[in-house]
Structures are given as structure tokens and as C-alpha cells.
Amino acid sequence: MSDPDPHYPVPPAQRFEPDPEAPVASPEAMTAHHPHEAPREDFEALFAKRKGVFPKAVSGNFRRLKWAIMGITLAIYYATPWLRWDRGPYAPDQAVLVDLAHRRFYMFGIEIWPHEFYYVAGLLVMAGIGLFLVTSAVGRAWCGYACPQTVWTDLFQHVDRLVDGDRNAQRRLALAPWGPRKIAKRALKWGIYLVIAFWTGGAWILYFADAPTLVRDFWSGEAAPVAYMTVAILTATTFILGGFLREQVCIYMCPWPRIQTAMLDEKSLTVTYKHWRGEPRGSVKQAQKHPRAFGDCIDCLQCVAVCPTGIDIREGPQIGCITCALCIDACDSVMDQVGRPRGLIDYVTLDGAEQEQRGEPPTPILKTLLRPRTLVYLGAWSAVGLAMLFALGQRTRIDIAVQKDRNPPYVQMSDGAVRNAYTIKLRNMENRPRRMDVALSGLTGGLIWTDEMGLDRAARAQSVTVPADSVARIRLYAIVPQGRAATQDFAFTVRADDDEGGGDSQDTTFEGPRP
Amino acid sequence: MADNKHVDEATGTETVGHEWDGIEELDTPMPRWWLWTFAATIVFAIGYVILYPALPGIAGATEGTLGWTSRGQLASEMAAEQDRRAPVIAALARIPIERLPEDGTLMRAAVEGGRSIFKVACVQCHGAGAAGGEGYPNLNDDDWLWGGDLKAIEYTLIHGIRQPGHDETRMSQMPAFGRDGILDPRAIADVTSYIRLVSGQEPASAAARRGKNVFATNCAVCHGNDAKGNRTFGAPNLTDPIWLYGGSRQAIARTVTNSRYGVMPAWGEKLDPVTIKMLAAYVHSLGGGEDFVAVARDPEIQVDERP
Numbered sequence: 001m002s003d004p005d006p007h008y009p010v011p012p013a014q015r016f017e018p019d020p021e022a023p024v025a026s027p028e029a030m031t032a033h034h035p036h037e038a039p040r041e042d043f044e045a046l047f048a049k050r051k052g053v054f055p056k057a058v059s060g061n062f063r064r065l066k067w068a069i070m071g072i073t074l075a076i077y078y079a080t081p082w083l084r085w086d087r088g089p090y091a092p093d094q095a096v097l098v099d100l101a102h103r104r105f106y107m108f109g110i111e112i113w114p115h116e117f118y119y120v121a122g123l124l125v126m127a128g129i130g131l132f133l134v135t136s137a138v139g140r141a142w143c144g145y146a147c148p149q150t151v152w153t154d155l156f157q158h159v160d161r162l163v164d165g166d167r168n169a170q171r172r173l174a175l176a177p178w179g180p181r182k183i184a185k186r187a188l189k190w191g192i193y194l195v196i197a198f199w200t201g202g203a204w205i206l207y208f209a210d211a212p213t214l215v216r217d218f219w220s221g222e223a224a225p226v227a228y229m230t231v232a233i234l235t236a237t238t239f240i241l242g243g244f245l246r247e248q249v250c251i252y253m254c255p256w257p258r259i260q261t262a263m264l265d266e267k268s269l270t271v272t273y274k275h276w277r278g279e280p281r282g283s284v285k286q287a288q289k290h291p292r293a294f295g296d297c298i299d300c301l302q303c304v305a306v307c308p309t310g311i312d313i314r315e316g317p318q319i320g321c322i323t324c325a326l327c328i329d330a331c332d333s334v335m336d337q338v339g340r341p342r343g344l345i346d347y348v349t350l351d352g353a354e355q356e357q358r359g360e361p362p363t364p365i366l367k368t369l370l371r372p373r374t375l376v377y378l379g380a381w382s383a384v385g386l387a388m389l390f391a392l393g394q395r396t397r398i399d400i401a402v403q404k405d406r407n408p409p410y411v412q413m414s415d416g417a418v419r420n421a422y423t424i425k426l427r428n429m430e431n432r433p434r435r436m437d438v439a440l441s442g443l444t445g446g447l448i449w450t451d452e453m454g455l456d457r458a459a460r461a462q463s464v465t466v467p468a469d470s471v472a473r474i475r476l477y478a479i480v481p482q483g484r485a486a487t488q489d490f491a492f493t494v495r496a497d498d499d500e501g502g503g504d505s506q507d508t509t510f511e512g513p514r515p
Numbered sequence: 516m517a518d519n520k521h522v523d524e525a526t527g528t529e530t531v532g533h534e535w536d537g538i539e540e541l542d543t544p545m546p547r548w549w550l551w552t553f554a555a556t557i558v559f560a561i562g563y564v565i566l567y568p569a570l571p572g573i574a575g576a577t578e579g580t581l582g583w584t585s586r587g588q589l590a591s592e593m594a595a596e597q598d599r600r601a602p603v604i605a606a607l608a609r610i611p612i613e614r615l616p617e618d619g620t621l622m623r624a625a626v627e628g629g630r631s632i633f634k635v636a637c638v639q640c641h642g643a644g645a646a647g648g649e650g651y652p653n654l655n656d657d658d659w660l661w662g663g664d665l666k667a668i669e670y671t672l673i674h675g676i677r678q679p680g681h682d683e684t685r686m687s688q689m690p691a692f693g694r695d696g697i698l699d700p701r702a703i704a705d706v707t708s709y710i711r712l713v714s715g716q717e718p719a720s721a722a723a724r725r726g727k728n729v730f731a732t733n734c735a736v737c738h739g740n741d742a743k744g745n746r747t748f749g750a751p752n753l754t755d756p757i758w759l760y761g762g763s764r765q766a767i768a769r770t771v772t773n774s775r776y777g778v779m780p781a782w783g784e785k786l787d788p789v790t791i792k793m794l795a796a797y798v799h800s801l802g803g804g805e806d807f808v809a810v811a812r813d814p815e816i817q818v819d820e821r822p
Contacts, residue, residue, distance in 0.1 A: 048544040245548065252546055407644030411655040411802065414755035419655075421802060451800060454807040457655075477802055 060329025154332030414484030528641030629797025693772030
């Protein structure tokens with residue numbers, strides 16, 4: 001189990017000063033060559049080949065947590081489009097639906113119109129502040145557990161284990177020459193990758209149309225070309241990013257690891273190798289020979305073996321560490337076997353590390369988490385959330401918008417009256433047709449009628465039926481008899497003509513001939 | 516600057532040898548797949564250059580094996596649009612204009628089509644808002660010289676007004692009472708006063724009383740005894756506040772003296788019947804259309820073949 005891993009030459013532990021009196025623990029570790037020692041003149045040296053990462057299976061608390069989070073997040077992703085939500089006959093019954101064609105966003109009981117996109121902006125702000133909050137409190141928890149790249153990579157690595165076997169078998173197969181067995185195994189593995197990738201891309205499009213209908217159309221070849229294109233692109237990206245690029249995405253593509261630098265502080269939890277406890281490293285046998293000469297680290301390299309990004313956590317915090325904490329599980333089980341206390345690798349803050357080195361009692365975890373910085377983030381996050389909830393509760397489901405004709409500004413009628421024309425938009429955001437009364441407020445002597453009726457039906461108010469969940473555009477004429485037709489301000493009001501009621505109004509102007 | 520290359524201690528990576536205020540740049544090697552991605556974009560570009568117009572020359576660009584052009588794309592999109600509109604155009608061709616309001620969908624389509632054509636053919640005289648100007652009638656109001664129902668508007672559009680050499684054109688000619696010596700200047704001043712009286716712009720006066728006789732003798736034959744006009748001759752109603760050439764004393768006197776002779780082209784010679792039908796529907800919809808029929812909401816009415 002503690003076989004040295006030739007694939008992972010351990011770099012010198014430069015950051016930690018081992019006791020000079022102690023015997024050298026692992027000559028191999030201390031004299032590890034560095035890949036870039038020689039001047040890189042040739043073109044080849046400008047580019048680094050990806051080193052294969054074959055993480056070993058591990059069990060433990062964090063592995064169980066990762067299983068749980070993987071199960072929950074994948075279930076949410078794949079199942080959500082299939083949830084139904086009854087909205088009556090005038091709206092789709094899909095619980096979560098981004099209806100781009102009709103410009104509506106449905107999320108359970110909430111329906112968002114394009115002009116309410118600030119709710120989505122608010123959610124994004126909350127997501128941003130939430131990331132700040134989580135990162136300042138528990139470090140790169142997003143990277144380690146919830147990021148889709150992490151979840152899918154984890155899933156694909158389990159496929160690797162299923163087909164090729166665990167770490168050593170995987171590596172043997174990777175190094176083996178191509179032959180029938182390797183071709184069969186690769187075909188099977190990549191086939192499973194493709195199925196997962198296709199399912200991933202396929203689930204994505206279901207968020208944008210009625211899922212059962214779209215699935216039927218998709219397989220009968222009747223879905224929109226953009227559906228096939230989207231599935232193809234997302235299948236390809238999932239296949240490539242999850243199946244092959246994996247940790248390369250985290251290290252080279254993703255901006256988030258860089259943003260960490262600004263987000264983490266000395267009170268943020270991060271996966272830490274307690275070098276003051278572990279160094280100098282020595283095997284159990286050596287430790288028995290030289291009691292008290294060695295630290296707790298037996299240099300079994302299990303922490304490296306299980307790492308999904310292929311790093312050595314003992315080199316200290318680094319950009320490749322997504323803090324998935326699988327090395328904690330690995331190290332804890334080794335410590336259990338050799339009878340040493342757990343937690344040689346653990347979630348520790350920088351402050352906590354210093355306290356522990358000085359032998360001080362650790363700060364209670366709650367005090368670390370509830371510090372001004374996290375509380376400010378939490379406050380801002382809650383404030384945005386509460387403001388959105390408040391706005392959501394207060395929003396009106398009826399809206400009127402008035403646009404006055406400006407060419408011509410007014411029309412002189414043959415009986416001396418003056419007519420103005422308006423384009424009115426009545427917005428009915430309920431999922432049922434509503435009868436609404438549009439009325440004049442002000443404009444003494446004025447009458448209104450629409451272009452769908454004759455002047456004989458002109459009145460102070462007109463009744464309009466606005467279809468469910470839509471905007472009715474109405475041409476409205478307002479006429480004022482001779483003698484009163486001066487330029488003046490007034491308002492159009494709209495009231496729903498049903499039990500629920502509600503209404504809106506907008507100020508506008510009536511223009512008449514200049515005196 | 517680049518002479519200070521050394522291996523960075525913390526990362527084990529060589530630096531590029533530059534240093535700015537103690538900040539050094541690591542010469543981290545690029546991942547190999549990055550190089551492959553770059554190569555893939557080059558392959559893509561080669562494919563693109565072969566398939567699509569790409570390389571510019573003196574007389575044009577390479578054509579590409581797919582034969583795609585932006586012109587061709589526009590042509591196919593326009594053809595698709597024509598196909599989409601074809602049933603509406605065919606239905607409009609069949610339906611007589613007075614029955615247009617029976618089919619709400621068709622009526623609305625006609626109004627929208629007319630709105631577009633109006634912007635091309637009519638705005639030069641009648642203005643973008645159809646409000647007209649001096650000598651060009653406002654089409655928004657309810658005052659019509661030759662008739663304001665759908666059929667009358669369509670007729671006016673097809674045959675025009677005083678279109679030379681067109682037998683069925685709307686035709687009339689007001690005499691130039693002053694210029695041709697039919698009335699002397701005093702009689703013109705009197706009849707002007709009378710017209711100003713009946714249109715409510717001046718109080719009664721001795722001149723207006725004299726003018727009434729002048730009107731009865733010279734003008735009533737077309738404008739009617741009550742001066743409310745006559746559509747047979749396109750004679751305007753002189754009692755309302757709408758004036759095609761102005762209602763001031765000077766403007767009325769000028770009209771009586773020199774006459775007016777407004778013309779409109781016979782659009783039937785230039786536009787097809789469906790287009791004219793759409794224009795008529797649009798003009799009728801501007802708020803002053805006569806014989807208003809409530810537009811049917813459901814297009815259930817079957818249209819017979821043209822009667």
C-alpha cells in the first residue's frame with residue numbers, strides 16, 4: 001500500500017524546514033529531479049504533456065459527502081425538467097422552463113417576464129456573493145464538491161474504475177501497447193463516456209421546451225435544428241472536458257482558482273497538510289528504529305494516489321488543489337492503521353495552523369466561521385434575497401403603457417372636435433384571460449374608442465379582453481368636443497374587471513390646436 | 516533584462532528572466548493540448564476557406580465549394596417570405612373590398628400591408644403620418660372630398676384624381692372666378708365673407724349677406740345651397756373647420772379667384788389590385804373611415820370567388 005509511486009516524483013518540501021538533526025527520511029524524495037531543470041531550448045519543451053491522473057478509490061466521510069452531493073446535483077440536473085407544475089390551460093405545465101420562444105421563464109410558482117429579468121440578475125448577484133461567502137468561510141468548497149466539472153470528472157473517474165480497474169490497473173492499461181484488449185476496453189469506456197455525455201447534453205435542452213414533447217420530437221427527427229446542435233455541442237464538451245481534460249480545466253481554463261487568491265484569508269478553512277506534525281517523513285520501520293526522529297507522515301503517498309487532480313497536498317496550498325478532501329479520507333485511514341491520531345491532513349485555517357504550531361488551543365470553529373467578513377457577505381446575500389422576495393410579493397400582474405401618436409399630433413374633425421390617437425399596451429401577467437376597463441382620468445368631455453369599433457360607441461371607458469399571459473396592443477382614439485380641445489395632461493387607467501382586481505395608470509397628454 | 520533566468524524556489528519552475536520591482540514571471544510550459552487546439556483551429560480555418568467565400572482577389576473573392584453568398588441567402592429568405600404571404604395575397608385578391616372587414620385576420624393583414632406601401636408611395640404628398648398639408652388632404656380626419664368608405668377610397672386610388680387621359684378618374688374643375696372675369700373683386704370679397712360666416716369664422720355682416728346671393732348663383736351648384744359640398748364633384752364642405760388650402764380671408768379669396776386643381780395619380784396604373792386594396796384598408800383604418808363595420812374577430816367567413 002505504501003509503494004513509492006514512480007509516476008509522482010515527490011518534489012523537495014521546500015516550504016518546510018525539516019529538523020537538520022533528523023536523519024534524511026526519503027533520499028528519493030529529497031533529491032527528486034525537476035522536469036524543467038535543463039534549459040528548454042527545443043520546441044517540445046515549450047509544451048508540457050498532460051500527466052495521467054489515475055486517482056485511487058478511497059472511502060471515508062468526505063468521499064461519502066461527495067457521493068451524496070454528486071447524487072443530489074446530478075438528480076437535480078437530470079430530473080428537474082421532468083417535474084410538472086399545473087398552471088392551468090394557458091401556460092406550460094413544466095415546473096422549470098426557460099421558454100425562450102415565448103420569452104417566459106417559469107420556476108415552479110414564479111413566472112418571470114423579460115422586463116423582470118432583474119430577478120435573474122439578482123439571483124446571479126446572490127450566486128456571486130454566495131461564492132464569496134462560501135470561499136471566505138470554507139475555501140474552495142464549490143470547486144471540491146459542487147462544480148459541474150468536479151462532479152462530472154468524479155463520475156467519469158468512477159467509469160474508469162468500473163471498466164479499467166483501480167489506479168494501478170488503469171495506469172498499466174494506459175502504458176500498455178494498443179491491442180485487442182486495450183481497444184475493447186477503451187471502446188467500452190469511451191462508449192459509456194459518450195452515453196453520459198449525450199444524456200448530459202440531452203438533459204440541457206429539456207429546460208428550454210416541454211420535456212416529453214421535445215424528447216418525442218428529438219427521436220423522431222422533428223425537433224428544431226438548434227436542439228440537435230446544442231445536444232451535439234454539449235455532448236462533445238462533456239465528453240472532452242469530463243473524459244479527458246478533467247483537472248486541466250481547473251488548472252488552465254477556469255478563472256475561479258485565480259479569484260481564490262483574493263477570496264481566501266487567514267481564517268478560511270482549507271485542506272492543509274500539517275507539516276509541523278508530519279515532517280520529517282519516515283516509514284513505520286524507520287520510526288521504530290529511531291523513535292522521536294520522525295513525524296507522523298509515513299510517506300505512503302496515499303494522499304497523492306487518491307487526488308483527482310494529481311497533486312501532492314504536502315507541498316502546501318496550491319492552485320491545483322480543489323479541496324475535495326479525499327486526501328483527508330486517505331490519510332485518516334492510514335493513520336488509523338498505523339495507530340496515529342487522525343487529522344495529519346485536515347481542514348485548517350492559516351491562523352489555526354499557526355496556533356496549533358505554537359501549541360495554543362484552537363479557536364472554536366463557530367468563531368472562525370462567524371467573523372465580520374463572512375457576516376457582511378451573509379448580510380449582503382440575505383439583503384439581496386429579501387429584497388427580491390419583497391419585490392416578488394409586491395409586483396403587479398397588470399400594467400399599462402401609453403404611447404401617444406406624434407404624427408399627426410392631433411386631428412381636426414369636421415364637427416370641430418379634436419381627436420388624438422394612442423397606442424396602448426395592456427399587460428396581463430396572469431395565466432388566464434382577463435377583462436379590463438381602460439378609462440379616462442381627467443380630460444373633461446373626452447371620449448375614447450378603439451379602432452375595432454365605430455365612433456358611435458365612444459365612451460369614457462372601454463372594456464378590453466386581454467388574452468392570458470400576454471400583452472394586448474390597442475389603438476385608442478380620444479376625442480374632445482369643440483371648445484374644450486386645449487392641450488392638457490390626463491391619464492389612462494386600467495382596472496381588472498374581476499374579483500381579484502388590480503390596476504395601473506399612466507400619465508399622458510392630449511394635444512389640441514394652438515390658440 | 517532576460518539574463519536573470521533561474522529556477523523559482525517555491526514552484527520549481529524556471530523564470531523568464533524579467534523582473535519588475537521584485538515581481539518575476541514564471542516560464543510555465545503550455546499544456547500540450549493547447550497546441551493541439553491551436554492546430555485544430557487552423558484545420559477548421561482551412562475547411563472554412565475551402566467551403567465558403569474567403570480569399571479576396573482583384574475582381575472578387577474565392578467562391579467556396581458550397582456556393583454560399585449573402586445575396587443568395589437574402590434571396591432565399593425573401594422567397595420564403597413570399598411563400599408565407601402567398602395565401603394572404605391570394606385571399607385578398609379574391610375578396611371584394613367592402614367585405615374585407617368580415618375577415619378580421621385578412622383586414623388586419625391588409626392594414627399592415629397598406630401601412631408599408633403607404634410609406635413608399637404616399638408619404639411624398641400625404642406625409643408619414645398621413646396628415647397631409649396645404650393642398651394634400653389629411654387622411655386621418657372624417658372629411659372626405661370624394662367619399663370615405665372602403666369602396667370609394669379604393670376607387671380614388673385606382674383611378675386617381677384629375678389624372679390626365681384617364682376616363683374614369685375623379686374629375687371636376689372649379690372655375691377661376693376672378694382670373695376668368697366671372698366675378699369682380701368686390702363680389703369675391705363678399706362671397707369670401709359669406710363662406711367665413713357659414714364656417715363660423717366671422718360674424719354676420721352686410722358683405723356676407725351680399726355674398727350669399729353670389730354663392731347661390733355661382734357656387735351652390737357644386738357646393739350645395741347649404742355649402743356642405745358634394746362628393747360627386749369632390750366639392751368640399753365649406754362649413755366645417757377643415758380647409759385643404761387654408762380658411763383665412765386671403766386663402767379663400769385666392770381659391771375663388773384662381774380656382775384649385777389638385778391631382779393624384781391613378782395608382783391602378785402602377786400598383787396591383789391587392790396592393791391598392793391594402794392601401795385602401797390602411798387609409799380607411801386611420802380613424803376617419805366611413806361606413807365603419809366592426810371587424811370580425813374570427814376569420815370564419817368563407818370568401819366566394821370574385822363576384
